[in-house]
Amino acid sequence: MSDQYTVQTQPNNVDAHDSAKAHVTGAAVYVDDDISFGSRKYVAIGGSQVAHGTLNSINLDRVRQASGVIDVITAKDIPGHTDIGPVFPGDPLLTDSQIEFFGQPLFAVLADSQFEARQAVTLADIDITEAPAVLDLQQAIDSQFYVRPPHTMKRGDSDLAFAAADQKTGESGAHSDASASDRSTVINGVVSVGGQEHFYLEGQVAMARVEEDGGFIVKTSNQHPSEAQKLVAEVMAVPVNKVVVETRRMGGGFGGKESQANACCCFAAIFAQRNKVAVVCRLSRRDDIILTGKRHNFINRYRVAFDDGGQIDAIHYELAAQCGSSPDLSDAIVDRAMFHSDNAYYLPNVTIDGLRCKTHTVSNTAFRGFGGPQGMMAMETVIDEIAFAVGKDPLDIRKLNFYNTDDRNITPYHQKIKTFNLPALVDKLEIDSDYRNRRIAIAEFNDANSIVKKGIALTPVKFGISFTATHLNQAGALLHLYTDGSLMLNHGGTEMGQGLFTKVSQIVSSVLGVNTAQIRITATRTDKVPNTSATAASSGTDLNGMAALQAALTLKSRLTDFIVTSQGCEATSIEYTEQGVAIGSKPHMTWAELATAAWQARVSLSANGFYSTPDIYYDRERAAGRPFLYYATGAAVSEVIIDTLTGESRVLRADIIHDVGHSINPAIDKGQIEGGYIQGMGWLTTEELKWDDSGRLLTDGPATYKIPAIADTPDEFNVALWSKDCIDESAVFGSKAVGEPPLMLAMSVWCAIRDAIGAAGDNKVFPALNAPATPEEILRCVTAVTKSSAKSAAQQ
């Protein structure tokens, strides 16, 4: 690999985040901290107070007269397109007719302060004819109410397999001498998986100013500046080249600023143009939670046939997602749920139906894992239920059903598994975490304790890396060398805390042999690198790191050619270092000397890099192809304790091994793994979204929506990077994507809670636990298993 990239060293430093010092001193500038546009005016958005209906009239006189108000707009004031749906239409910036969710924007106000804008919004007089609303996912499933048509993936013949299994079940009933492996069990089940609010600490915000030529500069906390640029241009009815979008950093994104950050950009641009002032559109926390989409909740139904050993023969899934009022990114999200409903297991005969259900609630959107976690939850529920049915440790059922690279190696979407390190990784984790002994100790603890119960679970993660829309797998980068030897780096990826800028800078520094301090990392801007993809799908480093690598290689090859020509030396005798270049026995040149000399020789010192992921394709019509370049893998063991009187739970210990390939920055990768696990734990435990009967979100702030706090971090938290088996389908420098996959390690928490609940019912009844496992849900489940357990004991 070194030869291929002609690098000096493999990047592998625990460099601090490039902004770490700015973070801790308060010097890091977020959009609302930026005073470079001078005095700014503020936007607030007025929304519907019903979930479904028709807007008859809207009287904004009192709004206009309110203190500090400068301007008020409705849908008719939008100069160009009103719909800002990212893929499909359905997301009007402001609506003037159909209301599809509680809080749907109807008008917007510009005022001197955010407070005055928010106050003014409450004064509108709105007349809406209410219509019956579909607020419940099951209701949408029953009435086949969809935002997009259902989609199915198939491999093998699950219908045939179930028919055979039914017959075998019947036969085995009749012939008790049938051998174990001949028998087959069929189970039907359902698991409900809750949604999740992103709760990035910095809420949605954008700031816009009009340029002298009628163009716009928009600064935004946004994972997808190119899309914001395109949408602002469409909304303002100007060419795309009239809009520059800049994102220096986000105070957290997690998918919530992929499509959801664009409305603020558009509002800011409209008001900036109308009033010729700098405008900030920053949502209050409550507006942010109410107005922007969340992780999709799912109802997953399954029918599974397996033999007496617990090996799966056939599965039929129905994965139904609550998409909310519009398609947004839901087609791809439900597809990804389907792509991951095998998790790490071979399914010989499989049918997966994915439903995109419509409800009159805010349109759900991307969130770390992008549907993948919800699909995997179906699979891990199935595994637990099989283990319960055959009376084995769920870990053994997991191992039994793992893919291999020989004969059990085709996914439900017909991609071949070429490398698969999970069996080895899980074996190591089982030993390192002392899983078997702890399970024994936990059983003893549970025998000795009637009120509190412990549980443990080991769950794996196999997560496909690449955008499943193949065309998005591209990236660009721009690298300048200045005559003093300093470098300026820019690429299409955005920094949301994941350390992307640091890693990409490390890649460039490795290629050129320079210290990262020599490279200035600059804000992502659509006028530097155009037509970029969202920083999403864990692809940030894979794509932008590769593009930056190409730029660095181009620059280096020009410099090498120049040195060879001017110095009359062999290319192989040149060594690039932090100090400059060493050329055999000739005098050393500093970077400033080299850059100046190359400039004087009229060598271009600005290089573009471009990358498109090779060898991936997906035929959605056939539901077959190779959508993923490779898989990221990992596994976690979690141990929990629950209180059977209250349903309260705690995670006592977590052990994780996660594969990041050749880590470019182990400290940053470890940060992603730990952070993902805790965020996933929140999703599956305390983070509960609740609506009232009118479709109003009740959990609209941190007082009612509870993300993990510091004391929720397990006391014992062991995280290791998998150090073997570098993959063949290498991403940049043999590293692996790490943004999303660790979130799903937290399934081990949820499965461990189920294990503990099972113990409360003496393991006589399978606990039909849903997510999130709030205290209320745990107590519901404990009550259910203890009642049925007592009943079955009474019957015996």
Next chain:
Amino acid sequence: MLRFLLNDSIVNEPGVDADLTVLEYLRGPRNLCGTKEGCASGDCGACTAVVGWLESGQLRYKSINTCITLLGSLHGQQLITVEHLQDGETLHPAQEAMVNCHGSQCGFCTPGFVMSLFALTRNPPEPATDRKAHIERYLGGNLCRCTGYRPIIDAANQVLDTAAPTRDKFERNAQETINRLSEIEPASEGNGFYRPRNVDELCTLRARYPDAPILAGGTDLSLEMTQRLKRFDKVICIQQIADLTYLTSDKDHHYIGPCCTIADLVHGLQYLGRDLVNLLHRFGATQVRNQATVGGSIANASPIGDLAPVFISMGATVVLQSIDGKRSLPLEDFFVGYRQTQLLNNEIVREIIVPRSLPVAKSRSSPTSEGSEAGSPIADTLSVLKVYKVSKRIDDDISTICASFYLQRQGDRIETLRTGFGGMAAVPKRAHALEKLVCGKVIDNALIAKAGAVLAEDFQPISDARASAAYRLQLAENLFRRLCIETGPESIVSRVGEHV
């Protein structure tokens, strides 16, 4: 006129609005944007800054949420923001540790964490205190969505391990700071922000401006502005009235001044047992406990406040005062409806009086939960205060329900029980039917089942964002069951926090 020390500069602010929050002030006119707004409701800690003040001539420091602190309350104090921590080019140990431990990712919560860590250096754990618990308490009010907290816990440990985390410029400049703060004269009024010097002045102002809100800690009042978008042109601040901040006892009662903060209570009521201390440690987060007061918690009459159930179960009395004089009434009678009390619009909450033992008691022991349990409960009467808080998240969360039991038990028999429940009704209240049912009864499963039935007579809770009505009722029954188990002869692990 409002005068305080902003970092190291004395500022005079004669013209600010009475209801301006510190965060609005910092990010607006001061352009100190290092302090972030995450929620504007005191729940996330992104806006944390540190306040220094003089107590008996000594400088003390505490962390606060600037989003729910009114600027006027800073008169005579020092406000330290994240921009001021470093010493020239040298990072403060709290900042250095966060960089070293990779404690920041997106960085938005980081200034708040850094300030909480700085406050931690000024309030380190006592040698006997569990360091981990202390760190979690100090940082429990700061939410991070990126890191999973492990590196931040490491940073906190690193800061505490630093040879002298307090050997910084703040210590170097301490005497100068003390001198400068001492020179600030008390101010009575400025632009609608009133600072009465004593109770008489307060009662006069209260009578004159009955619609002006009373500002004690402000952790609830500020939400009227930031969440419900109200404005107040007059605010009566009572924090500076020394006569209202005390916690004293005689042989029969505790006397608690309304301006006692929750943090003060933790120290003052420790001997009432671990349960109460644990509850107080779960009351909001450190930034809130540093500000929120006993009087505020009682006067705002939230049905989910955690103090009222405890005090009701202990038979507390509330003393009200106006220019016409004082009156007292049982705390349980003070609450009349959802956020409605018997407080007249010219009255203030003057004092809470808590009996040291059960009012109907013939108990011989003082109500310490550990002490009595450790004795031999079969022969002696056990007199105990048990307080249970159940919430979705264990720390920094509002109670789904809070149940306080003041129990006398002899062997298997309940002699007397007084209760206080929060989260079960529109007001914090006793479960009279339960108390009547169980007094004098022998504890068995039948009694507990009956308790569940009568609790449904006592309470018709609502379903809301936190939980369903059915869950609340089941919890009430189960917490009574837990009470019976925990006060019984067998030692049974009954809480998830006490498994080891």
